[in-house]
Amino acid sequence: xxxxxxxxxxxxxxxxxxxxxxxxxxxxxxxxxxxxxxxxxxxxxxxxxxxxxxxxxxxxxxxxxxxxxxxxxxxxxxxxxxxxxxxxxxxxxxxxxxxxxxxxxxxxxxxxxxxxxxxxxxxxxxxxxxxxxxxxxxxxxxxxxxxxxxxxxxxxxxxxxxxxxxxxxxxxxxxxxxxxxxxxxxxxxxxxxxxxxxxxxxxxxxxxxxxxxxxxxxxxxxxxxxxxxxxxxxxxxxxxxxxxxxxxxxxxxxxxxxxxxxxxxxxxxxxxxxxxxxxxxxxxxxxxxxx
Amino acid sequence: xxxxxxxxxxxxxxxxxxxxxxxxxxxxxxxxxxxxxxxxxxxxxxxxxxxxxxxxxxxxxxxxxxxxxxxxxxxxxxxxxxxxxxxxxxxxxxxxxxxxxxxxxxxxxxxxxxxxxxxxxxxxxxxxxxxxxxxxxxxxxxxxxxxxxxxxxxxxxxxxxxxxxxxxxxxxxxxxxxxxxxxxxxxxxxxxxxxxxxxxxxxxxxxxxxxxxxxxxxxxxxxxxxxx
Numbered sequence: 001x002x003x004x005x006x007x008x009x010x011x012x013x014x015x016x017x018x019x020x021x022x023x024x025x026x027x028x029x030x031x032x033x034x035x036x037x038x039x040x041x042x043x044x045x046x047x048x049x050x051x052x053x054x055x056x057x058x059x060x061x062x063x064x065x066x067x068x069x070x071x072x073x074x075x076x077x078x079x080x081x082x083x084x085x086x087x088x089x090x091x092x093x094x095x096x097x098x099x100x101x102x103x104x105x106x107x108x109x110x111x112x113x114x115x116x117x118x119x120x121x122x123x124x125x126x127x128x129x130x131x132x133x134x135x136x137x138x139x140x141x142x143x144x145x146x147x148x149x150x151x152x153x154x155x156x157x158x159x160x161x162x163x164x165x166x167x168x169x170x171x172x173x174x175x176x177x178x179x180x181x182x183x184x185x186x187x188x189x190x191x192x193x194x195x196x197x198x199x200x201x202x203x204x205x206x207x208x209x210x211x212x213x214x215x216x217x218x219x220x221x222x223x224x225x226x227x228x229x230x231x232x233x234x235x236x237x238x239x240x241x242x243x244x245x246x247x248x249x250x251x252x253x254x255x256x257x258x259x260x261x262x263x264x265x266x267x268x269x270x271x272x273x274x275x276x277x278x279x280x281x282x283x284x285x286x287x288x289x290x291x
Numbered sequence: 292x293x294x295x296x297x298x299x300x301x302x303x304x305x306x307x308x309x310x311x312x313x314x315x316x317x318x319x320x321x322x323x324x325x326x327x328x329x330x331x332x333x334x335x336x337x338x339x340x341x342x343x344x345x346x347x348x349x350x351x352x353x354x355x356x357x358x359x360x361x362x363x364x365x366x367x368x369x370x371x372x373x374x375x376x377x378x379x380x381x382x383x384x385x386x387x388x389x390x391x392x393x394x395x396x397x398x399x400x401x402x403x404x405x406x407x408x409x410x411x412x413x414x415x416x417x418x419x420x421x422x423x424x425x426x427x428x429x430x431x432x433x434x435x436x437x438x439x440x441x442x443x444x445x446x447x448x449x450x451x452x453x454x455x456x457x458x459x460x461x462x463x464x465x466x467x468x469x470x471x472x473x474x475x476x477x478x479x480x481x482x483x484x485x486x487x488x489x490x491x492x493x494x495x496x497x498x499x500x501x502x503x504x505x506x507x508x509x510x511x512x513x514x515x516x517x518x519x
Binding site: 008200202204208 | 296315340366367368369370372374382393394396397399400441442445485
């Protein structure tokens with residue numbers, strides 16, 4: 001397209017926006033709300049996933065050894081399994097001390113109680129999803145008496161993380177469909193208002209892409225503005241949340257850095273633009289297929 | 292320039308618009324398509340600029356088999372076929388100059404070329420001094436001239452006019468048809484669909500008469516509306 005063609009497209013786009021200013025503003029408003037909800041939900045999903053990941057990564061398998069077991073040989077065998085990330089040998093005396101520390105028992109009383117614990121190997125896996133399988137494998141090693149891991153908690157965290165991803169995706173799809181529907185409707189109104197021009201364009205030999213371009217630009221414009229507003233709202237809200245958590249709930253960690261927030265905001269603007277263009281494209285194609 | 296053979300056209304609702312039409316129009320020829328309303332004049336013109344696709348037969352325009360053209364090639368055919376309508380189809384918010392330039396804008400023509408072609412086209416239709424006016428400031432005849440200028444600005448080899456004088460009084464109609472005849476003399480093939488008996492009889496040119504979608508008479512020269 002030559003320079004004058006591009007200028008023509010931009011002028012036509014701006015004319016359409018000005019002509020349907022109120023409708024365009026309403027569409028941008030709706031888009032902002034949809035994208036802000038989408039963005040907030042995505043941030044929630046990212047953070048819950050991060051949190052679930054942290055919890056799951058901390059989960060380990062406790063391998064209880066028999067009295068005559070060779071801990072070193074078992075660790076060597078464990079390291080041969082590529083799913084295993086790390087191991088730690090804890091002697092039965094250390095285990096007892098940990099128990100005393102956890103329960104607040106005076107270590108001097110431990111001599112009276114005696115030590116009922118065996119030696120333990122703690123096993124961390126690279127992927128928390130492998131915990132059950134690795135536990136089952138280790139349970140069959142010679143010298144291993146019992147194997148335990150916090151099955152219920154780990155499974156719940158993993159299930160929660162998975163649930164968040166699936167429900168996030170479903171809600172995201174609904175919001176994306178809603179956003180595209182809004183743009184689609186606005187562009188349809190533009191097409192209706194410009195049907196005379198479009199007809200003349202077709203008669204004088206404009207290609208369908210040339211006819212589509214101003215409509216796509218209009219969709220992109222709505223997407224960029226809606227996305228930028230939504231990104232601003234979400235970024236400010238997220239910064240406030242981060243500040244509140246840092247002051248009041250320090251144990252609750254969220255993903256936060258300038259880079260992350262900027263990347264997220266740019267992603268939201270890009271998503272808005274793509275949804276805007278896709279909605280406009282759908283609308284334009286439907287009209288052009290009929291004429 | 293325009294070659295039709297065994298043309299039939301049936302609309303999706305089952306209405307038959309054309310039946311067994313054979314027509315051959317030479318380069319630079321001026322031809323009237325006459326007939327009552329509903330006789331198939333607009334349908335036949337529509338086949339030439341691929342508004343419709345024939346259900347039977349072949350249409351060749353400027354060497355291209357129109358029915359066989361893929362959809363994306365249609366705009367390129369239309370650049371070779373200017374079309375003028377009864378209702379002018381001008382854009383009211385654009386000036387006359389912009390209306391004519393619009394046909395070049397949508398083809399991505401550069402500014403320099405546009406400033407060269409638009410004045411020539413306006414001059415050809417006798418509106419060189421009306422470029423800054425808006426359509427509502429012009430008479431019906433002048434608006435039709437603008438529409439002709441827009442159809443011609445890209446120098447198409449074929450110009451189609453569908454009832455171009457339908458909204459005009461007899462004197463202005465005569466001027467418009469004279470203008471179209473002059474354009475044909477410059478080498479453009481001009482086909483005019485009309486049921487204006489007065490104009491057709493006065494012009495004494497080729498007349499193709501359609502009745503219920505069939506060509507019933509083709510007077511090659513000196514034709515009249517009803518063959519008298």
